[in-house]
Amino acid sequence: MNDRIQSRLLQWSALFLFLQSVILTLSPAVRERSWDVDYRLSHWIGYLAWVALTVLTHRVTTKSMAERDPYLFPAAALLSGWGILTIWRLDESFGIRQILWLGVSLILFALALRIRPNLSILRRYKYLFLSGGLFITALTLAFGTNPLGFGPRLWLGCCGVYFQPSEPLKLLLVIYLSAYLADRASIQLFSFPLLVPTLVVTGLALLLLLVQRDLGTASIFVCIFTIVIFIATGKRRILISATLFLLLALLVGYFFIDIIHIRVVGWLNPWDDPSGDSYQIIQSLLAVANGGALGRGLGIGSPLLVPVAISDFIFAAIAEETGLIGTLGLIATIWLILARGLITSLRATDRFRRYLAVGVVAYFGVQSLLIIGGNVRLLPLTGVTLPFVSYGGSSLLTSYIALYFLLAISNTEEVEPAQLHDPRPHSILAGVLAIGLAASALSAGWWAIVRGPDLLTRTDNPRRAIADRYVLRGELVDKNNTPINVTEGQSASYLRTYLYPQLAPVTGYTHNVYGQAGLEASLDNYLRGLQGNPTSLILWNQLLYGTPPPGLDVRLSIDITLQSAADQLLGGHRGAILLMNADTGEILVMVSHPVFDPNKLSEEGEALSQDQYSPLLNRATLGLYPIGTGTLPIIQAEFGERQPTDTELKAFYEKLGFYQAPILSMPAVYDVENSQVEQLRISPLQMSIAAAALSSGGVSPAPRIATAVNTIEQGWVILPALGMPSNVLQEQAANDAAQAFLKQGKSYWSHTGQASLNETIITWHLAGTQPDWQGASLVLVVALEENNTFLAQFIADNLMSAVLSQ
């Protein structure tokens, strides 16, 4: 029966890992959405090695330990196989190392099963073991290194093989405590016999904490000690006082020990410092959120974004790729080991074995809870490994030795367990561990399901930039469908290319380091396929690939021929040009100089952001210029020849929209700093909306730049104007003003104005078609950051004649 349970459970784990390996093999095809990819195959070595080692160990257990607990080994084998595949997926070389360590662990495990050393040896030589462990740990103080080259120096070793003595030290502490307590008939609280181990453990914990800065191991020591003493004495006071002690230590550490301070702050307030001390925990939460309910599938997520994903954050990596459903299974498997361990302890034939089993359960349970809780921000982060799963030879070997103890204790023909005075401590311990695991599962669910969608839109979520490399982004095209910004290359290396770089201040950019700007930012949802696509398609793509669907093309009202003419006319001068359809508000030309080349953003980005002439700024909508005599034709249309008072002027400006930002599908501003009419500044866009009233019979149109989006189902769909047109002038007054500013020999009205602010002189030039013009009515605004009425006039005349002769 035992053998059947064990072999059946092992078959299920083998099937699970087989399917995970198949998914990992196919993962490049899913990521790049093509069958023509390099499939991942190397991890099959790991899978086959796992199968061979597991079959071997299964054989040995069935032969030498007929009465063992049949659940423990399959659960541990499932966890370590899962760990190996995850590590292999993250880093192949570490996967190979881990499978070697699993080989060493399982062969030692099998040898121990064969030879069946008597556990009472442990009991007899407890001080030898303990002092040996302490000695090796002390050696790390002197010769400790870190294989990564930085961080806490907790390892001993050379020539590429490293060992962390604090891992087996936990087990040696368990052995020592069990033997010590089993040797004493009854344990009284506050007695001398309890003082010695208390001092040993507290001293050890403090030493680890202060000298090695190993917060995790120190707290595990205190917890294991508390649990074993609690089981031995049955006094609940111990649990309570140990909890108080840990809280006190946390509080003291918060104020006096920087490593604890950092961890506690990062735990309580991770959002304050997402790129510094809280970087790890936030990236971990983002990974859990990206996993969602089902997970992305092994090899399809991006768990490598989380620092040290192979050991400390392997739970986050598993959560991202197998989702909540996988983490629930993982937590349930850990619970299986803990529960069977406690049953083994209850059935143990003597007190030493009972305490030893409880100690091993405490070691597995506390360490799993600390690191899972740390990964999902249930507890402050402590850098410990997840038993059986995390990368780390010392951890894996120690876990299997501890598992051997449990199997050896459970393997007994004896019918009657040792006498148990009080059943409550075992129930309480089981309850505490179960509550801890359930809280971890709930917490994982909270971040994956409830907060997940919210978290993933954070700008420090690098997965958006990664998705951009794999999913085609929509194009920006001009009014005649001439491409402006396109995405080129193959899936996995898609690159945004800007075919008309002079338009960069307007269309902006999308970049993995510098983020997004301009229309690329404001139209991002369309270009990324999150808007305009059916919800079912978006959900389906999220489910299959964890990315949005291919993006949709957006058509702009820009006329690239006129735009390029305007760019040439403005040349190296600083300023802005806006040409707008006065009836519909469609913006045909939007020029902002100086410009930059977004294709070279990676190299020039830093310099551009510090350039004193701010080339990144779109002067047409975000640049604010003093009004001066620029608005003369409009004012004259309203007030005639008389000089309006400031109050009248302010009311009129409000009507013209100078005190509010124009609403269109790109960022635009108004002058929030100055409300006095003399100091008020306006953007060229505001000016052209107001000036359009002269050409359109007194109506200011609602500006538009994104005019249509190319949806899958309905083709090009019109994007309506976001704002409302408003009647700002009497029709007759507007027509009269347009007539009044009609210059000799021209078919359009025009006006040159000037304004000065802080010794800078601004030249405005306004021009527009007559109300009775047969073609599309147009309005043009030129704003130059220099005193150059001639140039403004020249630009306007050239552009107007170009557009009117079209």
Place this chain on the structure above:
Amino acid sequence: MSGSIVLALRLITALVLFGFLGWALYYLYREVHRQSASIASRRVPGISIAIRHEPGKSILKHFSQPEIILGRDPGSDIPLMDDTASARHALLSYHHTQWWLEDLTSTNGTFLNNLPITMPTVITSGDEIRCGGTSLTITLSENIIVEPTLRIGKKP
């Protein structure tokens, strides 16, 4: 296409993971079931006790319960009508697959084959117990197979 295939694989993988846990739970359920059944069916080998209050005259009693109390108390399993016996004098109990005799700190002591006992002692067929003035002769039923507690994980 690859996405749909892998989605199906992902779902199957999740099912298999819970298949592992489901089987473990199923076996645990069967363990509980079997353990309770085996404890319920655990039988105590019968014990026959010949009680001799006075020489030559004896009553034979048969017991199948795991604990038998001897004493002057009328509620005892074997009431001892004897002034030299204590109210709760001695205990016969079955555990660890044996019948054990234990003195319940009686005033005049319990004797097994004429030797006073100070700790729980295993008894066998033909042993003679004396409590005060009463002698009891034990006969263990040999035709009943002494069944050890059924343990989980063992083929029945």
